Amino acid sequence: MTCGTNGKTTTNNLLCSMLEAQGFRVVSNRLGANMVEGVAAALATAAKGPLGYLAVGYLAAAKGPLGYLAADFACLEVDEASAARVLQDLHPDFMILTGLFRDQLDRYGEIDLTMKALEKAILEAPDMTLVINGDDPLTAYLAKKSAHRIVSYGVNEKVTGDVDVIREGRFCENCGAPLQYDFYHFSQLGVYRCPSCGFGRPEIDYAAYGVRLSPQLSFDIQKINSAPVRISAPMTGFYNVYNILAVFSVLREMKLSTEMFSEVLSSFKPQFGxxxxxxxxxxxxxxxxxxxxxxxxxxxxxxxxxxxxxxxxxxxxxxxxxxxxxxxxxxxxxxxxxxxxxxxxxxxxxxxxxxxxxxxxxxxxxxxxxxxxxxxxxxxxxxxxxxxxxxxxxxxxxxxxxxxxxxxxxx
Ligand SMILES: [Zn+2]
CATH class of the missing domain: 3.90.190.20 (Mur ligase, C-terminal domain)
Known part of the structure; x- marks a missing residue:
């Protein structure tokens, strides 16, 4: 399951492509219908069994005996506000949190409300592994509060020279003190710590180094205690480094091959727009x-x-x-x-x-x-x-x- 305000469609679709490239059958909501209905529709469409397609609620589709999924993996992006409802019925092994940014204020109120809904959903969910953007203090704090296993990814060096003035989330979620940053990437993302309570950027399990943004993206991914893997992709935009890191981390944590990673990336089509x-x-x-x-x-x-x-x-x-x-x-x-x-x-x-x-x-x-x-x-x-x-x-x-x-x- 992929959740977060930015990058979840790209991340989730890339993960699907990687799984499919290894011959797995994957159920997904590729087109980005990520509210409860979209998730239900994706599962119902892939459902087989006695009631099969008629088992329209994803409850039946996912749990049987009325139906079953003819797939090895379900790979779903879920809107933050729908996560609570979806997590009641679906119990993912892995949940990617791409980051939490101010988004679509009208629908959910401020980011705090989104945070609270998502936090509740994650705290109450059965055991899973959270794969998080460790550069985001909002995400890292949320993950830390839960009892779930955490795997983090991040960019360990300053890449862009942007002056970027968005201020949300730059206070410690734990104690309210201003966070101290070694550097920012954009928004609240960067290398941070709280001088007051000790909360800080988690140890990064999958770190990007040597990031080049042009003529196309390339960087090394270094997992602790293992050899770096050079990634290149016909994409631009620093945010895609995070999307790729997330997918790489999940595949490795699933003990699946990442050999075809650059090959899949080379033919990966950015989705609609x-x-x-x-x-x-x-x-x-x-x-x-x-x-x-x-x-x-x-x-x-x-x-x-x-x-x-x-x-x-x-x-x-x-x-x-x-x-x-x-x-x-x-x-x-x-x-x-x-x-x-x-x-x-x-x-x-x-x-x-x-x-x-x-x-x-x-x-x-x-x-x-x-x-x-x-x-x-x-x-x-x-x-x-x-x-x-x-x-x-x-x-x-x-x-x-x-x-x-x-x-x-x-x-
Ligand atoms: Zn603090």
């Missing part, structure tokens, strides 16, 4: 990168990845405030948009239901932007201008539309 690249226009010379950016941590990471690309580019940002996005877009004020004042960015176009909020946010840091009525128009205009390097950053409900349009242009 996560860093997806489209080649469009005459001779497919125009490159468009589409990415989901739905909260400050995700957005700041997108900005970092984009600025690592030093060629000229245009940028489109689409912000909606439909129910799935969260009605409250005040999180835009927590994103470091001042970093978009970069010489490689030729133009910025904003669109979506909250285009005006976005434009105001940029204006506040002295950055000019244009407004387009919809994402199709925005993309058309930039491509007609001859843009050969276009970045499209969208939040949740704008993703489908943008994806469909770009897919059409590519054909």
């Amino acid at each position: 996560r860093g997806e690249i489209f080649h469009v226009g005459e001779k497919r010379r125009q490159k468009v990168l589409l990415n989901l950016a739905k909260n400050p941590a995700g957005f700041n990471q997108n900005i970092s990845a984009m600025l690592q690309d030093r060629s000229p580019k245009d940028l489109i940002i689409v912000i909606n405030d439909n129910a799935q996005d969260g009605r409250d877009v005040s999180w835009l004020w927590d994103v470091d948009f001042d970093r978009l004042a970069d010489e490689t960015i030729r133009s910025i176009t904003v669109s979506g239901l909250r285009a005006l909020d976005m434009q105001l946010r940029l204006k506040y840091v002295d950055i000019k932007s244009e407004r387009a009525p919809d994402v199709e128009k925005a993309i058309d205009e930039r491509l007609a201008d001859g843009c050969e390097n276009l970045y499209v950053l969208v939040n949740y409900t704008a993703l489908y539309e943008a994806h469909k349009y770009l897919e059409g242009l590519e054909k």
